[in-house]
Amino acid sequence: MTTPSTSAHIDLTDIDLFVEGRHHEAFSRLRAEEPVYWNKGGDGNNFWALTRYEDVLWAYREHSLFSSARGAILGGSFRSEDDSAGGKMLVASDLPRHRLLKQQIHPAFSTHIVARVRDQVRALVDRAIERALAEGGCDFASEIATELPAGALMVLLGVGHKQAHELIGLTRRMVGFRDETFVDLGSDQRLRLVWLQAEIFEFFVDILEERRRSPQEDFISVLLGAKINGRPLTEEEIFYNCMNLAVGGNETSSYTACSGLQALIEHPDEYDRLLVEPALIGTGIEEMIRWSSTNAYVQRVAQASMVRGSAQISKGDSVTLWNVSANRDDAQFPDADIFDVARTPNRHLSYGAGIHRCIGAPVAQIELSYLFGTLLSRGIRFRSGGAPRKLRSNFILGTTHMPLEVQ
Numbered sequence: 193m194t195t196p197s198t199s200a201h202i203d204l205t206d207i208d209l210f211v212e213g214r215h216h217e218a219f220s221r222l223r224a225e226e227p228v229y230w231n232k233g234g235d236g237n238n239f240w241a242l243t244r245y246e247d248v249l250w251a252y253r254e255h256s257l258f259s260s261a262r263g264a265i266l267g268g269s270f271r272s273e274d275d276s277a278g279g280k281m282l283v284a285s286d287l288p289r290h291r292l293l294k295q296q297i298h299p300a301f302s303t304h305i306v307a308r309v310r311d312q313v314r315a316l317v318d319r320a321i322e323r324a325l326a327e328g329g330c331d332f333a334s335e336i337a338t339e340l341p342a343g344a345l346m347v348l349l350g351v352g353h354k355q356a357h358e359l360i361g362l363t364r365r366m367v368g369f370r371d372e373t374f375v376d377l378g379s380d381q382r383l384r385l386v387w388l389q390a391e392i393f394e395f396f397v398d399i400l401e402e403r404r405r406s407p408q409e410d411f412i413s414v415l416l417g418a419k420i421n422g423r424p425l426t427e428e429e430i431f432y433n434c435m436n437l438a439v440g441g442n443e444t445s446s447y448t449a450c451s452g453l454q455a456l457i458e459h460p461d462e463y464d465r466l467l468v469e470p471a472l473i474g475t476g477i478e479e480m481i482r483w484s485s486t487n488a489y490v491q492r493v494a495q496a497s498m499v500r501g502s503a504q505i506s507k508g509d510s511v512t513l514w515n516v517s518a519n520r521d522d523a524q525f526p527d528a529d530i531f532d533v534a535r536t537p538n539r540h541l542s543y544g545a546g547i548h549r550c551i552g553a554p555v556a557q558i559e560l561s562y563l564f565g566t567l568l569s570r571g572i573r574f575r576s577g578g579a580p581r582k583l584r585s586n587f588i589l590g591t592t593h594m595p596l597e598v599q
């Protein structure tokens with residue numbers, strides 16, 4: 193069931209809206225005029241869009257009213273009709289299974305593992321920065337930012353640098369499934385996704401066998417040892433959760449690094465503030481994460497009919513929670529459109545909230561803290577060396593090319 197739409201002409205499936213940066217204006221209108229918005233997608237997908245902070249947080253918390261089983265992405269991108277990830281993959285499972293699975297997976301993100309990620313990221317980022325300094329510039333997106341997930345994958349999966357980048361290449365194509373830089377747009381979209389998923393599963397086949405023979409303290413060994421209600425995970429469940437880890441962690445942290453640095457370049461006074469007051473690094477990083485809102489939305493499915501504001505949501509409707517809009521809601525963040533590295537409090541929703549809140553957040557925090565801490569402590573300044581190129585997606589807001597010159 194729907195209510196008539198007054199905010200005509202806004203279509204949140206229009207990728208150009210995001211690539212051209214017009215989405216902030218559209219969300220500002222929606223928050224003011226029609227905060228629970230029935231979006232008639234140009235691609236045939238119709239869904240509700242929650243755009244106010246209060247509504248987005250409410251839906252995250254009401255997990256029994258809003259199921260994750262259809263997957264976080266509109267159109268069910270990371271699954272096919274016959275091969276549903278629902279219930280198998282952490283992000284696409286509901287209680288009680290979600291709780292049991294998360295409990296089993298948590299040890300793979302222990303403080304000891306996060307500390308190892310920091311050491312690995314340090315080695316890779318230091319090397320990449322030295323190279324950029326020696327050459328007077330770099331493509332920050334592909335030469336520095338991708339070293340963050342590479343370092344994390346090397347530790348979390350116990351793989352080498354080359355293998356980590358191979359997996360980043362695969363997940364980049366999956367997240368960029370509508371971007372001609374990464375995929376052949378002439379192919380059928382659903383088949384393209386099924387094929388990409390198969391390639392990611394294939395990547396893990398040999399590693400899984402190795403870990404079966406000799407377990408380590410990595411994510412796959414943790415999954416192999418996991419039991420839910422006394423039953424070990426199936427191979428398919430293990431593959432799905434490996435994909436969840438890779439897709440969840442690879443694109444988000446590197447694209448957040450790009451948007452964060454872009455924000456500092458566009459707001460040089462804020463960069464100066466961080467140089468003068470290094471203690472602001474913590475709030476500065478939170479502000480970069482709020483500002484970036486790299487994971488623009490997540491999808492849920494209504495489990496009951498309900499009224500929210502003037503909208504009548506029906507059981508089975510797709511409901512989207514727009515982090516990128518909630519994070520710019522003036523009712524929660526005074527002067528939300530101002531980039532303020534000292535912003536406190538800053539309870540952004542970039543990592544989601546409630547039971548599905550990002551399990552990789554401590555990993556992302558350590559990656560971003562090391563990168564920006566190093567740039568600031570060494571006083572390294574970049575300026576734009578050409579137009580950045582945006583990823584064609586309304587789900588992950590990213591920059592695929594970001595030419596920079598050292599200032």
Ligand code: HEM
Nearest residue numbers: 264282283440441444445448487490543544548550552556
């Ligand atoms: C700045 C970086 C990151 C952002 C913005 C981000 C964003 C998010 C968001 C919004 C969710 C909630 C999904 C939902 O409610 O449906 C989530 C969940 C998740 N993220 Fe992240 N993420 C980041 C980094 C990472 C990293 C580094 C990893 C792994 C190494 C990771 C792995 C996951 C996983 C496995 C989930 C599912 C958790 C659950 O369902 O309980 N993420 N992330």
